[in-house]
Amino acid sequence: MSEKISVVVVGGGAAATTVAAALDKTLDPSRHSLTLITESDYLRHHPAALRAIVTAEGNLEDQICIPYDKVFGKDKKGGAGRVGTVKFGKVISIEENANEEGGAIVLENNERVKWDYLTIATGSEWNGPLRWPTKREDVKSYLDNWRERLATAKSVLLVGSGAVGSELAGEIVEFFPSTEVTVVNRNPLPLNETYPDSFRERVKAGLTGRGVKFIGGDSVSSLAPNVLNGTESVSPGRSITTDKGVKVAADLIIPTTGRRGVNTHFLGASSSPSAANINKSLVAGGHLDVLATLQLKTNPRVFAAGDVVALPEQHTLIKAANHAPVVAANIFALIQANGDNKKALKNYTKAMDAILITNGRTRGVMYVDLFRFFGRPIIFGDWLSAKLKSNGLLIGMAKGMMNQD
Template sequence: MAENGGTRPSVVVLGGGYGGVKAAKLLDDVADVTLVDPSDAFLHNLAALRALVAPEWLERIFLPYQRLLVHGRYLQDRAVAVDGRQVTLASGQRLEPDYLILATGSSYAFPAKIGEPDTAEAKAKARTAHEDLVSAERVLLVGAGPVGLELAGEIKAAFPGKHVTIADVAADILPGPFDQELRDELRRQLGELGVELKLGSPLRELPGAEPATAAPIAIVTEAGEKLTADIWFRCFGVTLHTDYLRGSLAAARDARGYLQVDEHLRVKGHDRVFAIGDITDADRDMAAFAGMQGELLAGNLRAVITGEGEPVAYERQPAMIVVPLGPEGGAGQLPGHEGVVGAAAIAEIKGRSLLLERTESIFDAPDAA
């Protein structure tokens, strides 16, 4: 049975990341959708590292939210308090939709995420960092996770003569539930690129200079090894955006700070409040998983609204990752593929295009009159 007797129910989506835009877009024709995000444009973060070394990408990776919805509306604002379905925005506006989707995501160190709500300021920040990178001969990346590895690959592909060092307290690269064979292949390619790995000993302290800024860097590991560079980048540390949660929603977070959701992505203890993406315990923090959750949740809400179809449960995804090392290198681990996915396939899947066209395709609403 269709809900509300033909009246379009209201849906508020807080957060315009990969999950939020997917959910908002797919509900636009059956609900009165409001998308709330503090930025004026969606940033295709998957290409942010490429834009650091090739700033011409900056003209393509910012996609205005005004081009997302045909029927719904976008508010450039942010939630400051959410209790149940009652939403208070920084502007003072209050919303209480029939359905609330929390998709506020996380922040990460620049340049993996730029963190500037104004597109012009974000582009200027990236261009300044590019110029500082160009001037540097030695580059230090602190963190040997996916961001550190991918950034090393981007820098060496664009500037083969630069000396790039990755430092991490871990004894190996790429933490997580991945096969050792994948780590070995990535290390092999990094070695061929000339990337130096300094693993297994913590830094006595982080560099005193601001990250992504040209400055003399000289630090020492606990093992006594000195590392020098002309610029450094922080490639670790995720901060969840859940500080606006109040009452029982705040209490629904687990010990790590993630919102607990059921198999239908409903927040624990709430009937019409859902959460997707990085802020939930549904899966690992990956853009692809956030998009999958947004699509599944939109399908489930469509079924409730239209009375057609049945809700589908979200299933935690198996270990998978694609790590480009520049446009033509990299390796990955994908379900259904035996062994390591090699550089040629990674370049075809992600390395060359960085999946930009797929994201661009949903921002197809006509410009407002």
């Protein structure tokens, strides 16, 4: 009997799990193997993670730290599907055969996993409050530490007002209304220029209307390592001075600049010397240069999805959800064509830009670029934002994706 074709998906977030689940439904158990490799032993549901660090209300960690045991179906157990299995481990290197036809994944424990087709969907690395532990057993102590510091601090400084900073500010004033919250942001308005100024103004107004002090066009440079990694202790009565000389009360400083980069450190000449062709697709920031088919430009048997792709778009859950079916369909098509890259494959079409910024449990603001009135963007307010996300935080959607509903 010939050796099975090995399909490997590296990553444990929405893009990776969706690709793996789709392939489990189409691959042939007698001819193919499928392995999902993830360092974390649970999927963290990002939209609820910021509220979870602020409050123990609702025991959110029990709902948003989602196990992988049913990732391949409600009737599956232990992370085993028709074809797929889940393997927990940290990837330290990728090996690539000289003919570009496969290789091996090397884990921290020196285990090697053969691949013939590979998807890299390892997501982002984060500063501060989103640097959660990779082991579920460590989550409670991590959250308790954050909650205790936020309950103790009389003033909190958030450095950065993208989605993370804007939403965290709203959560803090929701649960600790007497805490003085200041946001310092490099841009004059929250978020970035992808979104219309009218929407960004609404985000700012929602925060300042609840007493948050917003300082735009300024920054706080040279944050200490313990601030960046989220372990700084509360310093009662402390104040700091911004780069432009504004004095700000800051018992606790939290970096909320969002992503610190993408998680592709296992690639490159030093980590993966034999993966010469894969490494050629590494571009600025550790992203991976891809074709419209989401194949790497330098190896047609390797795909990328989610935050790691070097595409001119915002890295959001909507984008990852649209990458996944393209990758899964193209891998299956290539396998059916015995690796013939001349096979007609699907192209990824950029998904819409949409964003919903929560402001506590009952407020928020949403923008979707599909909706315009005489050319002007339509912005949705508190009622719809609360209905869609601010109240339930999309937890039901995440559980459904992982077959835990």
